[in-house]
Amino acid sequence: MAVETVTFELFRLRLHEHFSLFPSQISRKAAILLAVNSATLLNYRDHEWRTADLTIIDDDGVYFTFGRKSSISVVEYDPSTGKFEDGLAENWPIVHIFLDARIGLVAISRNGRLSRGSETVANRLKDMLASFEAIRGFWDVDLKAIPDPEGFIEKLNQAFAIKKFSFEFWRPNPFDIDEDLQKPLEEYLLQAGGYKGEVEIEGVKLDPEIIEAQARSAIASSTETKALIQEEANGGTIAISSKDNKFETREISFDVANFDDLRRSLEVIREAYSNIRTG
Structure with missing residues (x-):
């Protein structure tokens, strides 16, 4: 894989407790990691969204991709007619995501083929997490951009x-x-x-x-x-x-096939958050 340079927007993931006599038997962190690892399929307005390419970086941090199924126009050759025909092929525009489940810190890359900014993607990720059984019954999910302070x-x-x-x-x-x-x-x-x-x-x-x-x-x-x-x-x-203020962003270069690059990228994102929190 080649090195990519992408711009990430930072978000804060919050799981708010329900008013329940029977709280979850697992922690927020464990529930978030289980949901991301489940490859949960989300159907939203006739579009399929799903996670893929999960890489566990450390006890708290993971990398994964999140994409929406779509179709693109292609030209195919039909040997039975000897003609080129217009057709449709499946396509999955994706974003890169780094997640620290202990902090609730999410970094989402921009991809103009999915949306102008990352908020639309963040909303679909929030919907997917909220639909996961281990989360749905115990917490409300909130995923909002972190402003540059x-x-x-x-x-x-x-x-x-x-x-x-x-x-x-x-x-x-x-x-x-x-x-x-x-x-x-x-x-x-x-x-x-x-x-x-x-x-x-x-x-x-x-x-x-x-x-x-x-x-x-x-x-x-x-x-x-x-x-x-x-x-x-x-x-x-x-x-x-x-x-x-505008949303907090970071531009990072990394190779998704290189584990050290992923680990370094997550540390850059954590450092960015720490600077927001403590100055």
Whole structure:
């Protein structure tokens, strides 16, 4: 196989617990890896989607392809008539996917033959995972793009004052959320029977270091963060949101037949996530 250079978009995979008296006997990580390894077939609007080419990289990480069945026009020779005839042949446009099941980190390559961006593919992957028996009965599946946080963080740090800050939170899932604030909130939301919540704080001049740490935690979880900032001492306030930024991407060159290339590519993706989470 030849070396390919592809652009990946980063997504956060979250499995939210159902309200059930009988929780799953396996972990989220195990359920995700089982689903990917099952070659589950998804039928969506008369199109077949399926996983293939699974490579286990380490205890948490895998590489696989995800494709949609389609048809392409071909010209075939018919020896019975001695003529060339128009026909259709099966074709499977695919994307490359790296997955860290412990973090819930997914990197999906772009392929214009499937969609302009990776969100459509991510939605079909989410549907496939949600249809898998070991997941369907115990968790709701959420797969959302991770925004590039740097533009949002830069505006926070350069502002004369942060007047207001808010972030969304969901039912428990990520292993690396903020332990002091976000984790207790998610547990409270679960116990209260809620699905999503939002926290907002307001002050004359909020501490930018404290706000940045919480913003990074929320953005890495693919949840929206918002702020009201005063850019200059005598200026007015403006509203900013993490959704104003483009999705986080990484361009990687690798040979799918080379295990060391796959392992290195997964480490690049993990490092990109770590930079989002901690700066």
